[in-house]
Amino acid sequence: MIDYVKGxxxxxxxxxxxxxVRDIGYQIYTPNPYAFAKTSEAxxxxxxxxxxxxxxxxxGFETREEQNMFRKLLEVSxxxxxxxxxxxxxxxPxxxxxxxxxxxxxFLTKLPGIGKKTAQRMILDLKDKLEALTGGFGLTADGLAFDNPSIPPELLEGGVAWREAKEGLAALGYTTAELDRAWHAMKNSVQADESVDALMKRALQQLFKG
Known part of the structure; x- marks a missing residue:
């Protein structure tokens, strides 16, 4: 079992x-490849x-929490x-x-590849196994989990997927101002279940338009 790769x-x-890793290239599938473009270091x-x-x-995943959740999800039929x-x-996670x-x-049926029956199986199989991951977190309307109810919703605009997409695009050299303009141009047509990759492609289309 390969538990982690460093390089x-x-x-x-x-x-x-x-x-x-020491002149061997490991191909690793990951939820957000662009998150790893932030640094040229190991x-x-x-x-x-x-x-x-x-x-x-x-x-592969950035955190142990993502790794653990991935393995838990694989337990679901x-x-x-x-x-x-x-x-x-x-x-x-x-x-x-x-x-x-x-x-x-x-919320679960808005996730890619998840229908109602699979969502019900996720709840049945995992509900009592995830306390360590949720802690005191609550779930907002757009699916963001947070433990500080004083955070105003406008600070969470775009949800988790857009925040990760924005990080990936910033790593490619785009400024916050450019990304904010792209978001405001596209946000009304964005679907709730769009992935990080889909949002990045949408934003790049807006950025290429100038």
């Missing part, structure tokens, strides 16, 4: 990154080593690695955990 990110794509990627008959794959990765691209513990099917 420099030498390439990233819409689905994966490549981490150079990073630690927490991994899940998935072996099947026709492939050996690595799935009907959720494979790709769907679990999509779930974490659509919501932070604490937000997903809070939705499961609150039996918030409306």
């Amino acid at each position: 420099r990110v030498v390439h990233w794509d819409v689905e994966y990154i490549v981490v150079d 990073v630690t990627v927490y991994t899940h080593h998935h072996v099947r008959e026709d492939a050996t794959l690595l799935f 009907g959720i494979g690695p790709r769907v679990a990765l999509g779930i974490l691209a659509g919501g932070k 604490e937000a997903v955990a809070a939705a499961i513990r609150q039996e918030n099917i409306a």
Whole structure:
């Protein structure tokens, strides 16, 4: 079992990154590849080593919480690695955990690849296993989990997926002002279940327009 990989990110794509570890490049699928574009220094990627008959794959995460949630999601019937990765691209672990513990099917069915029956299985299988991930977090209307109820909703505009997309775009050299303009131009047409990658593509279209 490969628990983590430490090295420099030498390439990233819409689905994966490549981490150079002593001149060996590990292809690692991750919820938000652009999050690892923030630095040219060595990073630690927490991994899940998935072996099947026709492939050996690595799935990677920025935090232990994401890694743990990914593994919990794989315990649910009907959720494979790709769907679990999509779930974490659509919501932070604490937000997903809070939705499961609150039996918030409306939020869960907005996650990529999750229908009502799968959402119900997630609640049934995981509700009592995620307390460590949720802690005292609550869930806002847009799916953000937070433990400070004094944070005004306007500071959370765009939700988790847009915040991660914004970080990835900033790492590519775009300024906060440019990204804010892109968001205001596209926000009225954004769907609640859009992934980080989809939002990045939308924003890039706006940025290319000038």
